[in-house]
Amino acid sequence: MTEHTSRRRPLESLAAVRRAVRSIAVRHGLPVETRARLTAAVAEVARRDLERGRPVGVTARRGPEDGPAAGILTVALSTAPPADPGALALLPAPAADGAGRTEWRLALPPPRPAGDDGTAVQPAGCEDAAEEELALLLAGMDSLTADHQRLKSELDETNSGVLALYVQLEERDERLRRSYGQMLRELEDALRPPPLRVPGLDLAVHYAPADTVAPTGGDLYDWFLLPDGSVHITVVDALGHGVGSTRAALDVTHAVRTLALDGYPLKSIVGRASEVLNGIDPELMATVLLVRIDPATGELLLANGSHPPALVVRAGGATEYLDVSGRGIGYPQPGSDHVLRTRFDAGDLLVLYTDGLTESRRDPLEGERRLAASAARHAGRPVDEIPGAIAGDMHTLVLHPDDTLALTLRRRRDDW
Incomplete structure (x- = not known):
C-alpha cells in the first residue's frame, strides 16, 4: 500500500x-x-x-x-x-x-526507536529542524575551512606541474562556498522571526549582509508579545562578521527573551544578560536596543546598551532621535542608565537600525542627518516598503561594507 x-x-x-x-x-x-x-x-x-x-x-x-x-x-x-x-x-x-x-x-531511514516509556520518539518541529540544519552547516563550514587551509599548505610544497590541479581545486572550493552560503542564508532567514501581526501596529524589517557570498553576521532582531499585551523588540549588533557573530547575536536574543518573559524590569535586562552571557562566552560583545510598546495606549519605553538611538518620525513630519545612554553586553559596567518613556501616537513611524545603516565617509552625525531625512521622505509609504527604501538611500554613501538591519513600526488608530 x-x-x-x-x-x-x-x-x-x-x-x-x-x-x-x-x-x-x-x-x-x-x-x-x-x-x-x-x-x-x-x-x-x-x-x-x-x-x-x-x-x-x-x-x-x-x-x-x-x-x-x-x-x-x-x-x-x-x-x-x-x-x-x-x-x-x-x-x-x-x-x-x-x-x-x-x-x-x-x-528513508529505519523507523524511529521507541522512547523509554514505550512511545514513539516524536520528530523535531520545523523551527527545531532549522536549528539542527544550521548547526550541521556551521560544522561543515568549519570543516571546509580547515580542509581548504590544509590543501593550500600541501599545494605550496608541490612543484609548478601541480598548478593546474590547484586552480581546479580553487574553483571547486568557490562553488562549494557559494552553495553552503546559500543554504546557510536560508537557514539563518528561518531563524529570523517573521513580522508580528498586532492590532494597531504595522511592522517590517530589511536585512542585508556585508558579503552576499558569506551571508551571516551579527545584526539580528527579535520581537514577541508579552503577557500584558505589549510588544517587546530587541535589536542586536554583535561584534564581528560571519558565523561567530551570528552565534553571539542568537545568544543575546535568546537571553533577552528569557529575561523579558521572566518579568525582569526593562532597565535591568541589558546588565543581567551581560552577566549571564559572560559565563558562556567571556569574549562576546554586542550593542543592544530594547523597545517596549503598548499598542493600546501608545506608551513607548526604550533601554539601550551602546546601540545607535531609535528614530521617530511624528505624524506631522518632525523627526526625533530617542537617545538613551548605556553600555552594551560585554562592555565595562554593562546596562542601560535609565528607561526613556515617551508617546507613540497614531501615524508615528519608529525606525530601529544597526550602525551599518548610518556609517558614512564623513562623520556619524552626518549619517544620522541623512537617515532622518530619508525616513521623513519615505514615511508616507506602506510600512513594508520603508526599510528597503531607507537602506537604498543610505547605501549610496558608505564608509565600508557592513551588515545592515533596518526595522520600522507604525501605530494605527483604526484597530482600537
Missing part, C-alpha cells in the same frame, strides 16, 4: 516552499543533512517559476511497505521544464526531470 503526503494549495513564495519541504522531511524522518540539501535544492528549482509569478506545488509519495520501492520517498515539485536538465544533477540534492515536474527520490 502506498502512503501519500501532499501540499495541494499552491505555494507562492520561497519561504512557503522551504517550509513545505522541511515539514515533509521532518515528518518522514530524513537525516539532517539530507533534509538541508533537499530544502535548498527544491527552493533553487522553484525560484525561476516564483520569480515569474507562477505558484508551484510540492507533493510527497512514500513507497509501499514491501516491493522494490519500499523505503523510498519521492518528493515532486510542479514546475516548468528546466532550461538545462543537466543542471538538476548538480543541485545540493540531485533531481530528475519528470513530466511537468521535478522529482527527488530519497532513501
Whole structure:
C-alpha cells in the first residue's frame, strides 16, 4: 500500500516552499543533512517559476511497505521544464526531470526507536529542524575551512606541474562556498522571526549582509508579545562578521527573551544578560536596543546598551532621535542608565537600525542627518516598503561594507 503526503494549495513564495519541504522531511524522518540539501535544492528549482509569478506545488509519495520501492520517498515539485536538465544533477540534492515536474527520490531511514516509556520518539518541529540544519552547516563550514587551509599548505610544497590541479581545486572550493552560503542564508532567514501581526501596529524589517557570498553576521532582531499585551523588540549588533557573530547575536536574543518573559524590569535586562552571557562566552560583545510598546495606549519605553538611538518620525513630519545612554553586553559596567518613556501616537513611524545603516565617509552625525531625512521622505509609504527604501538611500554613501538591519513600526488608530 502506498502512503501519500501532499501540499495541494499552491505555494507562492520561497519561504512557503522551504517550509513545505522541511515539514515533509521532518515528518518522514530524513537525516539532517539530507533534509538541508533537499530544502535548498527544491527552493533553487522553484525560484525561476516564483520569480515569474507562477505558484508551484510540492507533493510527497512514500513507497509501499514491501516491493522494490519500499523505503523510498519521492518528493515532486510542479514546475516548468528546466532550461538545462543537466543542471538538476548538480543541485545540493540531485533531481530528475519528470513530466511537468521535478522529482527527488530519497532513501528513508529505519523507523524511529521507541522512547523509554514505550512511545514513539516524536520528530523535531520545523523551527527545531532549522536549528539542527544550521548547526550541521556551521560544522561543515568549519570543516571546509580547515580542509581548504590544509590543501593550500600541501599545494605550496608541490612543484609548478601541480598548478593546474590547484586552480581546479580553487574553483571547486568557490562553488562549494557559494552553495553552503546559500543554504546557510536560508537557514539563518528561518531563524529570523517573521513580522508580528498586532492590532494597531504595522511592522517590517530589511536585512542585508556585508558579503552576499558569506551571508551571516551579527545584526539580528527579535520581537514577541508579552503577557500584558505589549510588544517587546530587541535589536542586536554583535561584534564581528560571519558565523561567530551570528552565534553571539542568537545568544543575546535568546537571553533577552528569557529575561523579558521572566518579568525582569526593562532597565535591568541589558546588565543581567551581560552577566549571564559572560559565563558562556567571556569574549562576546554586542550593542543592544530594547523597545517596549503598548499598542493600546501608545506608551513607548526604550533601554539601550551602546546601540545607535531609535528614530521617530511624528505624524506631522518632525523627526526625533530617542537617545538613551548605556553600555552594551560585554562592555565595562554593562546596562542601560535609565528607561526613556515617551508617546507613540497614531501615524508615528519608529525606525530601529544597526550602525551599518548610518556609517558614512564623513562623520556619524552626518549619517544620522541623512537617515532622518530619508525616513521623513519615505514615511508616507506602506510600512513594508520603508526599510528597503531607507537602506537604498543610505547605501549610496558608505564608509565600508557592513551588515545592515533596518526595522520600522507604525501605530494605527483604526484597530482600537
